[in-house]
């Protein structure tokens with residue numbers, strides 16, 4: 685298959701780089717031609733020197749970050765541990781109150797005692813339960829990212845970026861809804877990759 689990887693915006697090849705290459709080491713390097721002038725020493729004396737040179741530009745990781753193929757996975761282990769730790773005290777209170785229920789003080793209404801116990805244990809369990817819930821949500825989000833990543837990777841790998849125009853593009857369409865040879869901004873590129881992975885609305 686003959687693939688045209690020239691930039692669809694400037695129609696040049698010298699500024700384009702594949703997206704995986706840009707993201708490989710978190711930095712990007714582009715080459716530009718610049719003019720220099722000065723004075724050189726020759727056998728005939730001082731001579732003016734004018735010429736061109738290739739300038740290497742290393743760009744910050746901002747570009748690599750904006751072209752990333754998936755959001756970062758969030759760790760869940762510590763959060764789960766914290767949630768369980770926060771439930772230790774409610775568990776102890778539950779055991780103590782249940783024991784107290786078995787031997788209620790005389791003339792005490794059991795149902796109000798039970799209601800008090802449920803409210804007390806429920807209230808102090810709340811922080812632990814909420815922590816476990818957010819850990820569970822993180823886990824679900826991580827799983828969704830892992831599931832969608834192969835599909836997003838296929839789109840991401842096929843992407844190219846033009847350092848002249850600061851635009852990304854696909855030389856060919858890796859998926860039916862990805863336009864071929866249409867320049868898009870890095871943000872739009874990431875949006876389309878994440879959409880292909882199904883984790884846009886995380």
Ligand SMILES: [Zn+2]
Pocket residue numbers: 691692693694695696699846847848849850
């Ligand atoms: Zn271009």
